[in-house]
Amino acid sequence: MSIMAMPLNAASNRTVAVGKPSFMGKSVMRKSATAGRQSVRFAVRAAGYEAELVKTAKTIASPGRGILAIDESSATCGLRLSSIGLENNEPNRQLYRQLLLETPGLGEYISGAILFEETLYQSTTAGKKMVDVLAEQKIVAGIKVDKGLVPLPGSNNESWCQGLDGLASRTAAYYKQGARFAKWRTVVSIPNGPSELAVQEAAWGLARYAAICQDNGLVPIVEPEVLLDGAHSIERTQAVAEKVWATTMFHLAQNHVLFEGILLKPSMVTPGNEHGQKATPEQIASATLAMLRRTVPPAVPGIMFLSGGQSEVEATLNLNAMNQSPNPWHVSFSYARALQNSVLKAWQGRPENVEAAQKALLIRAKANSLAQLGLYSAEGEAEEAKKGIGTRAFWALIRNAKKKGRNTTRWKLAGAFGSPRRRVTGCTCITSASLCRFGEEFEQNRSVLLCIPLDSTATIAQQLIDTKSEVLCGGSDRTKHRLRDGVTEYVNLFPRNTSHSDPINATKTCRDVTQDFDLKTCLTPPPTSGRSTVLGSPIVTATATATADRQPYLVSR
Amino acid sequence: MAMMAVSSGMALKSSVCVGKSDFMGKTALRQSAAPSSSKTNVSFTIKAAGYDDELVKTAKSIASPGRGILAMDESNATCGLRLASIGLENTEANRQAYRQLLVQTPGLGEYISGAILFEETLYQSTTDGKKMVDVLVDQKIVPGIKVDKGLVPLAGSNNESWCQGLDGLSSRTAAYYKQGARFAKWRTVISIPNGPSELAVQEAAWGLARYAAISQDSGLVPIVEPEILLDGEHGIDRTLEIASKVWAATFHYLAQNNVLFEGILLKPSMVTPGAGCKERATPEEVAKYTLNLLRRRVPPAVPGIMFLSGGQSEVEATLNLNAMNQSPNPWHVSFSYARALQNSVLKTWKGQPENVEAAQKALLIRAKANSLAQLGKYSAEGEAEEAKKGMFVEGYTY
Numbered sequence: 025m026s027i028m029a030m031p032l033n034a035a036s037n038r039t040v041a042v043g044k045p046s047f048m049g050k051s052v053m054r055k056s057a058t059a060g061r062q063s064v065r066f067a068v069r070a071a072g073y074e075a076e077l078v079k080t081a082k083t084i085a086s087p088g089r090g091i092l093a094i095d096e097s098s099a100t101c102g103l104r105l106s107s108i109g110l111e112n113n114e115p116n117r118q119l120y121r122q123l124l125l126e127t128p129g130l131g132e133y134i135s136g137a138i139l140f141e142e143t144l145y146q147s148t149t150a151g152k153k154m155v156d157v158l159a160e161q162k163i164v165a166g167i168k169v170d171k172g173l174v175p176l177p178g179s180n181n182e183s184w185c186q187g188l189d190g191l192a193s194r195t196a197a198y199y200k201q202g203a204r205f206a207k208w209r210t211v212v213s214i215p216n217g218p219s220e221l222a223v224q225e226a227a228w229g230l231a232r233y234a235a236i237c238q239d240n241g242l243v244p245i246v247e248p249e250v251l252l253d254g255a256h257s258i259e260r261t262q263a264v265a266e267k268v269w270a271t272t273m274f275h276l277a278q279n280h281v282l283f284e285g286i287l288l289k290p291s292m293v294t295p296g297n298e299h300g301q302k303a304t305p306e307q308i309a310s311a312t313l314a315m316l317r318r319t320v321p322p323a324v325p326g327i328m329f330l331s332g333g334q335s336e337v338e339a340t341l342n343l344n345a346m347n348q349s350p351n352p353w354h355v356s357f358s359y360a361r362a363l364q365n366s367v368l369k370a371w372q373g374r375p376e377n378v379e380a381a382q383k384a385l386l387i388r389a390k391a392n393s394l395a396q397l398g399l400y401s402a403e404g405e406a407e408e409a410k411k412g413i414g415t416r417a418f419w420a421l422i423r424n425a426k427k428k429g430r431n432t433t434r435w436k437l438a439g440a441f442g443s444p445r446r447r448v449t450g451c452t453c454i455t456s457a458s459l460c461r462f463g464e465e466f467e468q469n470r471s472v473l474l475c476i477p478l479d480s481t482a483t484i485a486q487q488l489i490d491t492k493s494e495v496l497c498g499g500s501d502r503t504k505h506r507l508r509d510g511v512t513e514y515v516n517l518f519p520r521n522t523s524h525s526d527p528i529n530a531t532k533t534c535r536d537v538t539q540d541f542d543l544k545t546c547l548t549p550p551p552t553s554g555r556s557t558v559l560g561s562p563i564v565t566a567t568a569t570a571t572a573d574r575q576p577y578l579v580s581r
Numbered sequence: 582m583a584m585m586a587v588s589s590g591m592a593l594k595s596s597v598c599v600g601k602s603d604f605m606g607k608t609a610l611r612q613s614a615a616p617s618s619s620k621t622n623v624s625f626t627i628k629a630a631g632y633d634d635e636l637v638k639t640a641k642s643i644a645s646p647g648r649g650i651l652a653m654d655e656s657n658a659t660c661g662l663r664l665a666s667i668g669l670e671n672t673e674a675n676r677q678a679y680r681q682l683l684v685q686t687p688g689l690g691e692y693i694s695g696a697i698l699f700e701e702t703l704y705q706s707t708t709d710g711k712k713m714v715d716v717l718v719d720q721k722i723v724p725g726i727k728v729d730k731g732l733v734p735l736a737g738s739n740n741e742s743w744c745q746g747l748d749g750l751s752s753r754t755a756a757y758y759k760q761g762a763r764f765a766k767w768r769t770v771i772s773i774p775n776g777p778s779e780l781a782v783q784e785a786a787w788g789l790a791r792y793a794a795i796s797q798d799s800g801l802v803p804i805v806e807p808e809i810l811l812d813g814e815h816g817i818d819r820t821l822e823i824a825s826k827v828w829a830a831t832f833h834y835l836a837q838n839n840v841l842f843e844g845i846l847l848k849p850s851m852v853t854p855g856a857g858c859k860e861r862a863t864p865e866e867v868a869k870y871t872l873n874l875l876r877r878r879v880p881p882a883v884p885g886i887m888f889l890s891g892g893q894s895e896v897e898a899t900l901n902l903n904a905m906n907q908s909p910n911p912w913h914v915s916f917s918y919a920r921a922l923q924n925s926v927l928k929t930w931k932g933q934p935e936n937v938e939a940a941q942k943a944l945l946i947r948a949k950a951n952s953l954a955q956l957g958k959y960s961a962e963g964e965a966e967e968a969k970k971g972m973f974v975e976g977y978t979y
């Protein structure tokens with residue numbers, strides 16, 4: 025059908041393409057705007073901070089550098105402190121953050137530090153403002169601005185992140201205090217769907233937060249974390265991540281967010297933590313980069329990955345794999361636990377350990393700096409750094425049992441734990457093949473299998489019970505009921521009548537367990553009889569200097 | 582109300598922030614999927630992966646360095662305009678003669694990686710009886726096919742248009758693939774003086790996304806073309822604003838339709854002031870604005886961005902493309918020109934057989950110029966005056 029070009033009216037030299045005469049009949053043609061005046065205007069954003077936002081984002085996304093995330097809420101910081109036997113009070117939190125931020129030369133590897141509100145307004149024991157310490161280190165100060173996750177009604181038990189109320193004035197105040205970037209973390213859960221609603225809410229919330237931040241001079245870090253929990257494959261993670269990021273970028277565009285003035289904080293694309301097969305750093309890099317190439321336009325200056333519970337070395341290896349060839353954006357890190365873990369263990373709350381702890385931080389920061397440049401090698405990494413976060417929780421359980429007088433000489437440890445709510449990395453599932461081997465050994469040694477069972481490991485525990493091994497289990501009431509009689513000892517990690525995926529009480533219980541922990545108490549290693557078919561590294565005694573816990577004897581596939 | 586961020590267990594990162602205990606009471610927690618099974622309740626539709634590899638390969642081949650697309654998919658009516666401009670009647674024989682002239686240009690494949698055909702041409706042969714598609718393949722040029730069914734008025738809009746063509750598209754594209762086409766093109770338009778209305782933008786983006794998904798299903802690399810018309814007196818900032826909106830919506834819907842980004846090509850209009858705007862822009866300004874747009878909207882997985890000329894003069898189109906290639910881009914940035922490649926050719930040919938060789942040379946000159954522009958090495962010295970003449974037609978219809 026041909027379309028004629030018609031002049032609008034005699035005086036106008038502009039034309040409107042119109043169709044057949046019958047269409048012309050309905051000439052309710054809107055009066056076209058006169059020259060210079062537009063009928064539909066898009067909101068023009070206050071361009072006040074644009075240049076600064078772009079500059080700040082570029083500074084944070086500088087080669088060889090990444091972000092140190094120390095924005096744990098006071099409650100969460102308490103968990104870190106109690107893991108080394110410290111009370112959760114403000115002086116301790118001050119001491120700890122001070123230790124981190126005053127680390128000499130930190131600015132060589134760290135370009136930004138995300139703070140919790142308390143820290144932003146804190147000073148060191150010498151009376152110097154924390155933000156000033158950072159400024160002198162040439163580290164940009166950032167601030168967590170969200171108000172945490174809450175249940176999302178109408179969803180499949182999913183969460184949403186709140187914090188938009190009063191965000192404008194909050195961010196303005198933070199800017200005044202010296203913050204130059206912000207962070208907002210929402211989550212998406214694959215086992216729970218994710219539902220269309222949850223994805224939409226996550227993306228829209230992030231977009232609104234980002235627009236408000238930029239309006240107040242803060243570079244927004246955009247963080248929709250796709251949780252590790254679940255048994256899904258890496259392909260599934262990639263599909264979900266693509267959807268989440270495509271939606272997020274779209275809503276950011278709708279909110280007129282300046283892409284050159286944001287940073288992203290994605291989770292890496294990995295299999296779920298309960299998936300049978302682990303992925304290599306190369307596989308993770310390949311899937312993650314494919315996902316990013318499909319969703320992130322090159323105007324975004326930096327992509328700073330979260331570690332999400334990976335071990336320190338794992339997180340660094342994966343980052344390194346992603347930087348083996350040039351990317352259209354800076355690909356770096358924004359790690360919390362994966363940077364702080366060794367530091368805590370080295371410090372133990374003692375002033376005399378501060379220097380050693382700061383050195384530990386530099387080691388990790390440098391390793392990740394090298395990874396950002398694609399130059400990292402894992403040789404020489406301390407054993408400590410390789411441990412998954414989860415094994416430590418487990419190790420605490422062992423210590424507790426030992427305290428109760430159990431002979432732990434021949435204990436073997438196995439775990440395949442993690443529920444959608446509790447994410448524990450670093451452990452793998454016991455397969456039936458290794459189970460048989462295991463069973464034989466147990467019969468001969470009368471060893472004890474210690475595990476924290478969920479549905480799957482409850483089965484395994486049961487099978488081992490059937491081999492007449494001693495089985496010590498930790499878990500919830502619910503999982504206990506799944507085990508028939510025969511468990512030598514059952515350590516209930518959770519208060520009665522609560523679901524084992526109840527996060528609050530799980531936390532409390534684990535904390536109780538670790539607070540009972542006496543560092544000097546340790547398990548003695550098994551005798552070197554060649555019998556310990558190496559399925560993992562052997563139990564090593566914790567020394568009196570109370571350094572890190574050692575690698576428990578892990579069953580691997 | 583104070584909110585606690587609680588991590589369940591030291592091992593956890595997924596802290597669930599909960600409020601008062603009355604929430605906790607409602608523990609109708611869904612039974613989590615059994616860890617040992619890899620069953621998921623919501624899976625995304627997986628597209629037939631049949632053509633994925635071929636799509637990626639074709640797209641890469643079209644987006645190869647130093648090469649671009651020759652758009653010769655004018656409908657019969659529009660082709661008639663071209664022919665009429667040099668005094669020729671609009672007959673099939675004349676259209677055949679003209680298209681034959683173009684595709685048989687010796688050495689064309691050095692600068693041209695793909696040619697978009699109209700349906701008639703896809704099924705046509707040369708006067709020697711050789712299929713047009715075969716001529717192209719011999720030239721190492723990928724044949725493409727226009728698959729849309731033109732613009733029609735968009736009801737409920739502000740006198741805007743929408744592009745039709747989804748009906749039967751699946752079987753049409755399958756047939757075209759069989760005939761030898763390997764990429765497709767669909768052109769919709771956005772008019773800034775008319776708004777554009779939210780409706781028009783939405784319709785354009787959604788239509789493109791649906792077309793792209795269907796094309797890929799049938800083995801054709803879709804060229805995604807939402808042309809923002811040059812018509813209007815708006816400044817370059819306004820064009821950037823609208824283009825940003827249009828492309829955001831387009832990519833959003835492409836993603837929703839599970840289109841494989843490594844297997845598409847884009848055909849945007851450059852970001853320029855409106856034709857009626859008193860302030861003109863230099864090639865550097867056009868490049869800057871256009872690249873800003875692309876960097877903000879186009880993920881690097883997309884292999885190639887082939888600009889339309891949209892009424893710019895031949896030299897203008899080449900200069901602007903050249904300015905965009907002065908430093909490396911994350912995607913191949915090239916051309917898909919119709920008038921900006923054909924103009925001199927027509928004027929040289931004039932329908933006379935004795936002018937064919939000269940006309941083909943003229944095509945090569947333009948093709949080579951744009952090839953150099955794609956490599957960022959073009960210079961306008963020595964260009965003929967004819968090539969500098971603007972070709973903007975108000976209210977132009979394709």
